[in-house]
Structure formats: C-alpha cells, structure tokens
Amino acid sequence: MQRHLDEELAALKHKLLKMSALAEAMIVDAVAVLVDKNEAALPHVARSEEEVNGLQVEIDENCLTLIALHQPAAFDLRFILGAAKTNAELERLADQAVNICDKAKKLLHEPPIKPFVIIPKMAAVALSMLKDSLHAYVNLDANQARTVLLRDDQVDEMKAQVTENMLAIMDTQRAAIKQAVSLILIARNLERIGDHATNIAENAIFVLEGRDIRHHHMEEKK
Amino acid sequence: MQRHLDEELAALKHKLLKMSALAEAMIVDAVAVLVDKNEAALPHVARSEEEVNGLQVEIDENCLTLIALHQPAAFDLRFILGAAKTNAELERLADQAVNICDKAKKLLHEPPIKPFVIIPKMAAVALSMLKDSLHAYVNLDANQARTVLLRDDQVDEMKAQVTENMLAIMDTQRAAIKQAVSLILIARNLERIGDHATNIAENAIFVLEGRDIRHHHMEEKK
Numbered sequence: 001m002q003r004h005l006d007e008e009l010a011a012l013k014h015k016l017l018k019m020s021a022l023a024e025a026m027i028v029d030a031v032a033v034l035v036d037k038n039e040a041a042l043p044h045v046a047r048s049e050e051e052v053n054g055l056q057v058e059i060d061e062n063c064l065t066l067i068a069l070h071q072p073a074a075f076d077l078r079f080i081l082g083a084a085k086t087n088a089e090l091e092r093l094a095d096q097a098v099n100i101c102d103k104a105k106k107l108l109h110e111p112p113i114k115p116f117v118i119i120p121k122m123a124a125v126a127l128s129m130l131k132d133s134l135h136a137y138v139n140l141d142a143n144q145a146r147t148v149l150l151r152d153d154q155v156d157e158m159k160a161q162v163t164e165n166m167l168a169i170m171d172t173q174r175a176a177i178k179q180a181v182s183l184i185l186i187a188r189n190l191e192r193i194g195d196h197a198t199n200i201a202e203n204a205i206f207v208l209e210g211r212d213i214r215h216h217h218m219e220e221k222k
Numbered sequence: 223m224q225r226h227l228d229e230e231l232a233a234l235k236h237k238l239l240k241m242s243a244l245a246e247a248m249i250v251d252a253v254a255v256l257v258d259k260n261e262a263a264l265p266h267v268a269r270s271e272e273e274v275n276g277l278q279v280e281i282d283e284n285c286l287t288l289i290a291l292h293q294p295a296a297f298d299l300r301f302i303l304g305a306a307k308t309n310a311e312l313e314r315l316a317d318q319a320v321n322i323c324d325k326a327k328k329l330l331h332e333p334p335i336k337p338f339v340i341i342p343k344m345a346a347v348a349l350s351m352l353k354d355s356l357h358a359y360v361n362l363d364a365n366q367a368r369t370v371l372l373r374d375d376q377v378d379e380m381k382a383q384v385t386e387n388m389l390a391i392m393d394t395q396r397a398a399i400k401q402a403v404s405l406i407l408i409a410r411n412l413e414r415i416g417d418h419a420t421n422i423a424e425n426a427i428f429v430l431e432g433r434d435i436r437h438h439h440m441e442e443k444k
Contacts, residue, residue, distance in 0.1 A: 063303070064299065064300065064303060067289060067299060067303075068295060068296070068299055071293045073290055074290070077286065077289060077290055078286065081285070081286060081289075081303075081306065084303065084306075084307075085306075085310065088307065088310070163403075167399065167400060167403065170392065170399050170403075171396060171399060174393060174396075177389065177392050177393060177399075178389060181385075181389065181392075181403065181406060184403060184407075185406075185410075188407075188410075215275040215278075215279070
C-alpha cells in the first residue's frame with residue numbers, strides 16, 4: 001500500500017533528525033575522549049558510526065523510492081533531493097567525529113601540552129551549527145538557516161588560532177610536536193563539521209527559495 | 223520543446239566530464255605551484271574554480287529538471303541522482319586543489335626542506351583515480367569503478383608516509399616546522415581528492431548494480 005506522500009516525508013524528516021542526534025552525540029563523545037581522556041566514550045562512537053552508516057543507506061533508498069513512486073513536483077522534489085544531500089553531509093560529519101576519536105585515542109596517555117580552551121569552544125559552535133542546520137532543514141526555516149551560515153567564519157577563525165598557537169608551541173617544545181600536529185588536525189576536523197552544517201543550511205535555503213546560494217553566501221554575509 | 227531523455231542524459235554526462243577535466247587541470251596546476259614554484263598557474267586555478275562552481279549549480283538544476291519533466295524510473299533515476307552526487311564530489315575535489323594552492327602560495331619563496339618525491343606520486347595516483355572514476359561513471363563501467371576503489375589504500379599509505387617523514391624532519395629542524403605542517407596538510411588534501419574519486423566510483427557501481435556498496439567496499443577489497 002502506498003502511503004500518502006506527506007507521511008513519507010515526515011518519516012524521512014524523522015530519520016534525518018535521528019541521524020543528526022547520533023552525529024551530535026558522536027562529536028560530544030569525541031571531544032570527551034580528547035579533553036577529558038574519557039576512554040569509555042570510544043565504543044559509543046564506534047556503535048553510532050555503524051548506525052549512521054545504516055541510516056545513510058536507508059535514507060538514500062527512501063529518497064529514490066519516494067521520487068519513483070510519487071513523482072513529486074517542484075517543492076517536494078527539491079525537498080527530497082535536499083534530504084539526500086543532507087544525508088550525505090551528516091554521514092561525513094559523523095566521519096569527522098570518528099577521525100577526532102582516532103587522534104584523541106593516541107593522546108589518551110599523554111599530558112596535554114596546554115589546557116584545552118579553543119577546541120571545546122569550536123566544538124560547541126560546530127554542534128550548535130549542526131543542530132540549527134537540521135532544525136532549519138526539517139522545519140523549513142530560512143532565517144535559522146542563515147544564522148548557521150554566519151557562524152562558519154567563527155569556526156574558521158578558531159581553527160586559525162589553534163594552528164597559530166600550536167606552531168608557536170612546536171617552535172619551543174620539541175617533545176610537543178606530535179601532539180601539536182594532532183591538535184591542528186583535530187581543529188580541521190571540527191572546521192569540517194562546521195562546513196557540513198553550513199552545507200545543510202544551504203540545502204534548506206535551496207528547498208525554500210528554489211535558488212542556489214552556494215558560492216554566493218559570502219556576499220550575503222556582508 | 224522537451225528533448226528526448228537520452229539526449230539530455232548525454233548532455234549531463236558531457237557537463238560532468240567537463241567539470242572533471244577542469245578539476246584535473248586544477249590539481250595539476252596546484253601541484254606545479256608547490257613543486258615547481260610555478261606562480262603563473264595560480265590565476266588558472268582561480269578561474270577554473272569559478273567555472274566549476276558555475277557548472278555545479280547548472281548540473282544540479284539539470285538533474286532537478288530532468289526528474290521533474292521526464293519522471294524517469296529505476297535505472298535513469300538512479301543515474302540522475304548519482305550524477306547530482308558526483309557533481310557534489312567534483313566541486314569538493316576542486317576545492318581541495320584550491321586549498322593546496324593556498325598553502326603552496328605561502329611556500330613559493332621558501333626552499334623545499336626535502337625534494338618532493340611522495341607528494342607528486344600521490345597527486346598522480348589521485349589524478350588517475352579521478353579520471354577513471356568519471357570514465358566509469360559516464361560509461362557505466364563497474365570494473366573500472368572497482369579499480370578506483372583499490373587505489374584508495376595507496377593514497378592513504380602515501381599520506382601516512384608524508385606525515386611520518388615530516389614529523390621526523392620537525393624533530394631535528396626547528397626552522398622547517400611551518401613548511402612541514404603545510405606539507406602534512408597538503409598530503410591530506412590529496413588524500414581527500416582520492417576519497418572523492420572513490421565516492422564517484424561507488425556512485426557508478428550504485429547506478430549499475432542498484433546496490434549501495436558504501437561502507438562495504440572494505441570487504442570487497444579483500
């Protein structure tokens with residue numbers, strides 16, 4: 001029996017929100033492994049990654065089936081294609097949490113070369129971007145989507161600051177080099193989480209306004 | 223007048239190939255800026271990036287229109303959705319070339335801390351993966367797509383080698399730290415180009431076999 005398109009779309013939204021909640025928890029856990037040396041969080045991240053990968057395949061299939069069965073026009077078609085793209089962003093975003101874990105794991109038994117200040121802040125901003133971008137997508141809220149775009153620069157600046165701080169530390173502490181490089185790379189992982197959230201927010205605006213704002217939001221920010 | 227779907231699909235393939243050719247040239251140029259200190263290549267990369275961004279928007283619109291007008295079923299629908307995904311991969315892949323340029327630009331007037339050996343090799347493998355993945359996609363060649371998946375590990379290993387070499391250099395040459403970090407990051411950009419090509423190859427297999435091999439090709443490799 002073919003359910004009504006609206007019901008199917010509600011189920012699709014629900015799956016995207018579930019995937020996003022998993023990804024959020026993965027990021028929180030990854031940062032806990034790094035900052036609090038919380039080794040116990042590692043298996044959670046691994047389990048969530050599997051779940052995220054399963055959901056990705058499922059959502060992609062749902063999108064295909066929805067288009068094939070309902071042949072939706074204009075708005076709904078944009079929404080479904082946007083959902084498929086958002087799906088891909090979420091999976092990659094979750095991968096970044098796994099990458100952070102891989103590096104944090106190697107630092108578990110090393111004392112931090114410097115108290116963690118910027119990285120937890122970066123993570124908090126990236127998490128807020130993720131939450132808001134998903135909310136904007138499923139609730140079709142263009143204003144909220146635009147607030148996500150504005151935070152992308154903050155994350156980029158914090159990444160630049162981490163890189164600068166780490167280069168300064170490496171310059172004087174030879175023993176800190178390996179850890180400093182890991183932290184530069186972790187800051188990049190967090191930056192990429194912000195990028196993926198930005199892409200999701202752009203997807204929301206595309207669905208709503210039918211125009212492609214990629215490669216243009218730099219101007220919008222001004 | 224609504225053209226025949228096959229003609230539209232041929233035009234779509236042509237645009238993907240054009241985008242891929244631009245991305246290839248961008249990678250070659252980015253590596254030339256780094257390895258040959260070829261500053262003259264910088265404006266080419268910037269121009270190509272604009273062209274790639276324009277093509278991305280165009281291809282996405284084409285995919286939407288094709289689905290809305292022709293309401294394609296099964297195979298064609300998978301091909302069009304796969305084209306939209308491949309489009310996103312190509313744009314990101316081209317971004318990596320821009321990122322390499324940004325770092326290479328800062329090294330233009332610095333003597334290399336070590337002759338470039340692995341990075342040009344990595345670039346060559348990544349380029350071959352890009353070419354073959356696109357060829358596999360537009361010609362629907364699953365065997366060729368699988369050869370791309372096999373090369374992903376090579377790129378990952380080379381990245382690990384660059385990182386290791388650079389950490390060793392930093393350990394003894396303080397003055398080399400900044401450049402060494404840039405080269406670690408450039409190796410990561412090349413790795414990501416390989417990842418995007420891998421994703422395109424997976425898209426090809428998905429279109430052909432109607433099954434999702436993401437998160438499974440690790441097993442296929444064995």
